[in-house]
Amino acid sequence: MAEIRSLDDAVADLIHDGDTVAMEGFTHLIPFAAAHEIIRQGITDLTLARMTPDVIYDQLIGAGLVKKLIFSWGGNPGVGSLHRFRDAVENGWPRPLELDEHSHAGMANRYVAGASKLPFAVLRGYRGSDIPGRTDTVSTVTCPFTGEKLAAVAALNPDVTVIHAQQADRAGNVQLWGLTGVQKEAALAASRVLVTVEEIVDTLEPRPGGITLPTWVLDAVAHVPGGAHPSYATGYSVRDNAFYQAWDPVARDREAFTQWIETHVRGAEAAARTAEGANA
Amino acid sequence: MSEANAPEAEFTRDELMEVNAARALAGAKTCFVGIGLPSTAANLARATVNPGLVLIYESGTIGSKPTALPLSIGDGELAETADAVVPVPEMFNYWLQGGRIDVGFLGAAQVDRYANINTTVVSRGDGKPEGRLPGAGGAPEIAANCGKVLMVLRHSTRNFVRALDFVTTLGHGAGPKDRAALGMPGAGPVAVITDLGVLRPDPDTAELVLTELHPGVTVEQVREATGWELRVADEVGTTAPPTAEELAALRALKAAGKK
Numbered sequence: 056m057a058e059i060r061s062l063d064d065a066v067a068d069l070i071h072d073g074d075t076v077a078m079e080g081f082t083h084l085i086p087f088a089a090a091h092e093i094i095r096q097g098i099t100d101l102t103l104a105r106m107t108p109d110v111i112y113d114q115l116i117g118a119g120l121v122k123k124l125i126f127s128w129g130g131n132p133g134v135g136s137l138h139r140f141r142d143a144v145e146n147g148w149p150r151p152l153e154l155d156e157h158s159h160a161g162m163a164n165r166y167v168a169g170a171s172k173l174p175f176a177v178l179r180g181y182r183g184s185d186i187p188g189r190t191d192t193v194s195t196v197t198c199p200f201t202g203e204k205l206a207a208v209a210a211l212n213p214d215v216t217v218i219h220a221q222q223a224d225r226a227g228n229v230q231l232w233g234l235t236g237v238q239k240e241a242a243l244a245a246s247r248v249l250v251t252v253e254e255i256v257d258t259l260e261p262r263p264g265g266i267t268l269p270t271w272v273l274d275a276v277a278h279v280p281g282g283a284h285p286s287y288a289t290g291y292s293v294r295d296n297a298f299y300q301a302w303d304p305v306a307r308d309r310e311a312f313t314q315w316i317e318t319h320v321r322g323a324e325a326a327a328r329t330a331e332g333a334n335a
Numbered sequence: 336m337s338e339a340n341a342p343e344a345e346f347t348r349d350e351l352m353e354v355n356a357a358r359a360l361a362g363a364k365t366c367f368v369g370i371g372l373p374s375t376a377a378n379l380a381r382a383t384v385n386p387g388l389v390l391i392y393e394s395g396t397i398g399s400k401p402t403a404l405p406l407s408i409g410d411g412e413l414a415e416t417a418d419a420v421v422p423v424p425e426m427f428n429y430w431l432q433g434g435r436i437d438v439g440f441l442g443a444a445q446v447d448r449y450a451n452i453n454t455t456v457v458s459r460g461d462g463k464p465e466g467r468l469p470g471a472g473g474a475p476e477i478a479a480n481c482g483k484v485l486m487v488l489r490h491s492t493r494n495f496v497r498a499l500d501f502v503t504t505l506g507h508g509a510g511p512k513d514r515a516a517l518g519m520p521g522a523g524p525v526a527v528i529t530d531l532g533v534l535r536p537d538p539d540t541a542e543l544v545l546t547e548l549h550p551g552v553t554v555e556q557v558r559e560a561t562g563w564e565l566r567v568a569d570e571v572g573t574t575a576p577p578t579a580e581e582l583a584a585l586r587a588l589k590a591a592g593k594k
Contacts, residue, residue, distance in 0.1 A: 081394050081423055082409020106423070107472075128472035132407035133370055136469070144467045156455070158471040159393060160427040167424050179432055182517045183505025184475045186455070203518065234394050234414050237423040264420055287411060296406045 057227030057273035062251060062282075065275035066092045069247045070215050075125075077104040077166075077213040077245065078111060080286060081236030082132065082294070085111050086219040088282035089251050091320045094118045104213055106162045106237060107132070110285070110302050113139040114320070117312050119149040125211065126154070127162040131306075134299050138306040148309065155190050161208045165192070166237050168210035169244025180206045216245035219283045220268075221290055223252040223276045224259050232265035233289030239266050248272065251279040253291045346577050348530040349489075351549040353585055354577040356440075356487040356528045358384055365389040366438045367431065367477050370408045372487045373440035375588070376528075378404055382584040391436060393473045395421045403591035427473070431480050434520055439481030441504070443488050444468050445496050448542050448563050450486065450506030450524035452478070453499040465500070474504040483522045490529035496562040507541035531557045533574065537566070547572040 060068075070076060070093060078086050090111045093101075097120070103112055104125040109132070115121050117139030129140050143152035157165065164176035177196060187193040192209040218238045220231035229250045231238065242248045250268070255278050259267065270276075280291075285298035305315050346354075356376030360366060361384040368377045368390050378401060381388050390399045394409035398418030405413055414420050421430070430436060445453040452474060456465040478484050484506070488494055506524045507513060514523050527534040533547040544566045545557055550573060558565050577585075 082407050083394070083411075083414070126470065128470045129467075130469035132409070133405070136467075141467045145464050156470055158475045159423070159473040160432070160476040163424040163427050167428075178428070178476075179479065179518075179520075180476050182475075182479055182519055183451075183502065183508060183513070184471070185502045186471060186475070233411075234396070234409055234420060235422050236395065239422065240424060266422075289411060289414065293411055294407065294409075296410070299406065 057229075057250070057270045057276045059223070059225070059227055059255065060275045060277055062088060062092050062277040062279050063096070065249050065277050066096060066098070069249050069274055070098050072098055073100045074214040075102040075104060077211075077216045077241045079105060079216065079218055079236060079238050079241040080283065081106065081234055083234040083236065083286060084219045084231060084238065084283050084288055085109060085286035086217045086251050086282060087111050087284060087286065088279045089217045089219070089249065090115055094120065094316065094320050104211055106159055108137060108140060110137070110299060113137040113302075113306055114316065116140050116143050116152060117149070117306070118316055121152060122150070123153040123155065125157070127157045127159045131299055131302060133296075134303050138303070139312060142309070155192060156186060157190070157193070157208070158184070158186065161193060161206070162211075163237055163240070165208045165211035166240035166244050168208065169212040170240045173210060175207045175209050177205045177207055182206075211244060213241070213245040215247045215249065216241045217249045217251070218242060219251045219279075219288065221253050221288055222256050222259055223250065224256055227270035227273060227276045228259055229268045229273060229276060230259045230262065230265050232262040235264070235266050239268065242268055243272065247274045249275045249277065251277045251282040253280050253282070253288050254278075346582055348549070350577060350582065350585060351574070352487060352489070352528060352530040353379060354581045355533065355549070355574050356485070357581070359485050359526055359528060360385050360388060360438065360440075363388055363438045365391060365436045366440055367391045367393070367436045367473070367481055369441050369474070369477075370405075371442050373442055375404055376487055377440055378588055379581070379585050382588065383581055389418075391430065393423070393426060395423055395426050397421065397430070404588050406592070427476060431473075431476055434480060436480070437482045439477035439484045439521070441474055441477060441484060441486050443486060443494070445494055445499055446486065446488065446506070446527065447496060447499050449509060450527060450536060450543055451499055451502050451508065452486075452504040452506060453501045455501045455503045458500040471503050478504045478506065478523065479519045479521060481521050484524045486524055486527045488527070488529060490531040490557065490560045492560060492562045495560065507536055511539065511541040531560060542566060544568050545571060547574050549574050550576050
């Protein structure tokens with residue numbers, strides 16, 4: 056059963072040094088506020104999983120908390136490179152970053168296998184690509200019925216999955232809608248699940264295409280309005296494209312990045328804003 | 336004569352590329368759209384040659400009808416204007432791998448003479464570490480499973496290279512039989528549209544051949560911008576200049592995207 060908790064308590068309790076953490080959300084509903092709480096608490100030596108690392112992982116990587124990244128596309132969508140990710144891979148700053156790299160289809164199926172509690176998933180993928188030569192989580196299986204050779208991808212079972220959603224009820228049932236990405240699979244694949252939500256309501260009303268995650272598959276729900284910014288929550292906010300564009304020059308420069316994290320994440324003002332959100 | 340009918344000088348090389356990429360989608364039913372230039376082309380096609388084209392984005396949207404160019408593959412307007420929104424595993428397994436999409440439209444950081452694609456790493460020489468690119472994203476399976484593949488990228492020796500540093504996504508391998516040998520369902524790349532012209536694979540060798548030049552571009556310019564000894568068709572065509580309607584539609588899409 057999910058307990059409704061403050062974000063700082065839930066992060067401290069559920070996420071530990073050395074954990075494998077998936078923070079998913081395909082462009083939409085990316086749990087930025089939870090990532091900022093991880094930075095404030097200095098939880099480190101993390102292996103992060105995410106299909107599209109995006110700015111949220113640029114911030115965690117640049118803050119020096121990440122030793123390994125499991126992913127399929129690392130960029131600032133529509134803008135360019137993730138400069139903190141590149142600096143870590145190319146120059147080892149602020150620390151070297153180990154990579155386990157996939158295609159989107161492979162990553163999605165790794166979560167499907169994880170949620171299904173199967174050891175691997177099959178797909179007609181990776182053919183002719185050099186990617187399998189760089190990872191030990193892609194292999195080949197032969198179909199027992201047709202003899203076709205198919206790609207096998209190892210299940211991905213994070214220690215913790217963190218997602219953002221629109222609503223929870225007071226019992227900790229969660230509903231999200233709009234682009235639902237790979238959040239359900241990532242949540243059901245994990246040992247522990249934290250969901251931050253825009254709003255806590257008395258009753259969840261079913262939405263077209265919405266996904267409900269029942270309280271008994273979750274560990275904690277935290278009330279964090281705006282917790283997906285600069286990504287967005289359908290029905291509550293729109294994507295802050297200007298932020299993603301403005302991030303590029305900040306992330307290009309180590310000093311500008313460090314200053315940004317100090318001011319906007321570690322700084323007292325940011326902490327106060329989070330506390331205010333939690334009490335709202 | 337209005338200004339919209341002004342002479343040819345009033346469009347850029349990029350606009351030539353974008354307009355021709357859009358024209359390549361005439362007659363297509365469904366298109367799996369990459370972000371950036373492919374998204375520009377696909378949305379311009381909807382505004383011009385193919386209003387009924389079904390745009391599919393990997394974020395899970397099927398039948399998106401945005402009025403502005405999206406910055407990301409998951410902008411809200413793509414979902415709000417879609418016929419359906421599906422989870423990401425369903426998109427890749429049922430719709431893409433299920434063989435339900437006509438055309439995959441891809442960009443690339445590097446492409447070789449067989450239209451193989453690298454979007455993973457580039458070698459920087461001198462013992463320096465590899466330069467990091469974004470990675471595979473959806474491309475390996477888009478190129479494998481869509482009925483055919485169109486590519487759009489700017490033409491330079493940085494992008495059109497003799498040998499790829501890494502094969503992220505197979506185009507035609509090293510010849511016309513390689514895709515079939517790997518059991519790839521789709522026909523693979525059929526055209527590479529650049530800011531200089533159009534390249535298409537030779538049916539016998541699968542090697543890319545220059546088949547069309549944009550107005551004002553010479554064969555020599557394309558050769559100089561290509562990192563291998565480029566083959567040129569016996570008769571090289573010239574693409575039609577953008578019409579006033581095409582340019583107006585393209586500029587309106589871009590202007591709306593900046594708001």
